[in-house]
Amino acid sequence: MLASRLDYVVYTVGILAALRSKYLNGASVGVMITASHNPPPDNGIKMVDPTGDMLEQSWEKYATELANASHTELPQTVADLVKTLSIDLSIPASVVIARDSRDSGPALLQSTKDGISVFSGEIADFGLLTTPQLHYLTRCFNDKAFGTPTEQGYFEKVAASYQAIYQLYGFTSKRAITIDAANGIGGPKITDSLASLLANEIEFTVVNNEFTTPEALNFSCGADFVKTGQKLPANVQPSPNTLYASFDGDADRVVCYYVNGIGQFRLLDGDKIATLLAKFMQETLAQTSLDITIGVVQTAYANGSSTDYATQKLSLPMACTATGVKHLHHAAKEFDIGIYFEANGHGTVLYSPETIEKLTLFASQNAEETKLVLTLLHLSDLINQTVGDAIGDLLAIVILCQIMDKSPEQWDNEYTDLPNALDKLLVSDRSLFTTTDAERKLVTPAGLQGKIEAVYTKYPRGRSFVRASGTEDAVRVYVEAEKAGDVASIMEEVKKAVLEASK
Incomplete structure (x- = not known):
């Protein structure tokens, strides 16, 4: 949200970060002040768990409670949280913190530190970092084998x-x-x-x-x-x-x-990146004696052609989750090597601990096989294991295109995206729109899903879904079809149905 309104919010997140560290017996947690792709007046704050993953989902409600507590309510809200979770306040707290380049960053950083200091938390301030660097450093503070914590x-x-x-x-x-x-x-x-x-x-x-x-x-x-x-x-x-x-x-x-x-x-985009990585890893593993499974995780926003390519051309298992990296990341952990990317370009490749061990201990008399296994092992260090990382992901793309001798056009020609469109409609109450099946089908308003399906099934390879925005009073409408003209027709009819249902 607007940075000018975040001072108290980030202060309470500082408190929560110190409590999270104490709850985890003094393990270091991370705090990143950033608003990512949002416009300059905005800012935000993210918490990172000791493994470098995003904050455990069950704690999101505690962050909300603290942020929404008034000044007079805050001490009791904190005390109740400490009691509910049986947090030992005598345990030292450790928080790794950084910010992006927004001009509101220094003031919000200080407010966050003030919150951490409520419980005398030890602060490691790294100043200006990318978000993935903060995730990496948080992991390193707790796991020295992962890397040097600088x-x-x-x-x-x-x-x-x-x-x-x-x-x-x-x-x-x-x-x-x-x-x-x-x-x-x-x-x-x-x-x-x-x-x-x-x-x-x-x-x-x-x-x-x-x-x-x-x-x-x-x-x-x-x-x-x-x-x-x-x-x-x-x-x-x-x-x-x-x-x-x-x-x-x-x-x-x-x-x-x-x-x-x-x-x-x-x-x-992210779909193309995921399939490039999946194709390389599948072809590489096929030339080794290793028994390692690869899976691809997408959201409903993934282009249908990318899904068909991964499941039909590459014959890889596929999972679809609700929108949001936390859902993708969790699902990717179910595979030996889990590849997840949102179409917006946020994603990574996760190797299970067992897979890392297999690759590390692998021994062969075949020099070519050894090279391939080492390639996969080095990729696990190049691609950030904690979160989507533009730097690591891009380096992986560059080196894989060099290995595969692929030009951008050759990469692009692996499959052709279906024409698609994404739009939003402002509504008075987005809570009216609830979904199931990884947000691909509406439960309410009653009857709307049937109307949407009646629209898109009239067109070759038509698909559409509607979901409530997570950040504003709006619903997002996604459409794809074989022909661009059909996309426009589906969008018009679906939006009309949504507006009628929202009255």
């Missing part, structure tokens, strides 16, 4: 894993990549740190890197701008069939794109 340690781990794969295949040529950094914190992290570590392997060009100009953040650039508008960001003048990428403001999302030979913009 920002430099993050970069060295990422760079070393990329170089290890690069050397396995005997590459000598440099790859070039242009990154639209959304005028956010990801830009300087590339130019000031990563570019020098990978100077022999990658030539980085970073545009929209005015991170010290707060009003420029996410303006006409960034992953959300590119994905939503299906167009190039500002300051990118593309050469044909050359790969480009856009981060969001806190660098936890990435989308890729290129312009084809006739000048058309072509988006390579």
Whole structure:
């Protein structure tokens, strides 16, 4: 929400972070102040658990209770929480904290620290970081085997894993990549740190890197701008069939794109990224003797063609969850290697502990097989295991395209997205719209689901679903079909049905 209204909220999150640490016997928890792809006046705050995962879902209600307690109610609300959860306040608290580049960050950071200090929590302040770096560091504070708990340690781990794969295949040529950094914190992290570590392997060009100009953040650039508008960001003048990428403001999302030979913009979004990773990992594992399963996790927003490609062409198991990374992340843990990406570019690849052990202990007399297994092992270090990470994901894309010798157009041609559209309708009460089947079907208003199905089933490969927005009094309407003209027709009819049902 607007940063000007968040001071008290982040103060209460600081309190909750200290309590969470104490509840977990002094394990370090993380706090990140960021509003990701939102406009510059906004800000927000995220909590991270000791494993680097998002905050345990059962604790979300406690955050809500504290944030909504008045000043006079807060002490009793905190006391009740401590009693309910039997928290031993004598246990020391430890909190790892950082912020993105918004101008509201320093003040909100201080308010959060004030909340942590209510319970004398020890604070490790890392200043300006990407969100994935904060997740990484939180994990490292609790698991030294995961990596060195410093920002430099993050970069060295990422760079070393990329170089290890690069050397396995005997590459000598440099790859070039242009990154639209959304005028956010990801830009300087590339130019000031990563570019020098990978100077022999990658030539980085970073545009929209005015991170010290707060009003420029996410303006006409960034992953959300590119994905939503299906167009190039500002300051990118593309050469044909050359790969480009856009981060969001806190660098936890990435989308890729290129312009084809006739000048058309072509988006390579989260669905395309997931299928690229899945294809490579499946083909690699097929050449080894390892018994490791791969699964792909999507939401209802995934393009139908990507789902068909993964299930029919690659024959991979597929799971569909409700919208939100916390749901995807949880489902991905059910596989030996779980690949999840939202279409917006937020995602990662999770390796189970058993899979890491299999890859680490693998031994073979076959040099080629050993190379392939080592590639998969190094990818587990390159791709952030804790959360979607624009930097790690992009490096994985670059090196896999080099290994597979794929141009952007060849990658894109693996399957063709169905024409689709996403729109929203403002409603007086979004709570009227409840769903089931991973948000793909409406339960209420009664009868509306049947009307929607009657609309889209008239068109070849038609699909549509309606769900309440999580952030505003609106419902979101998604439509796809074989023909663009049919998408427009379905959208018009579905929106009409939704408006009638919401009266």
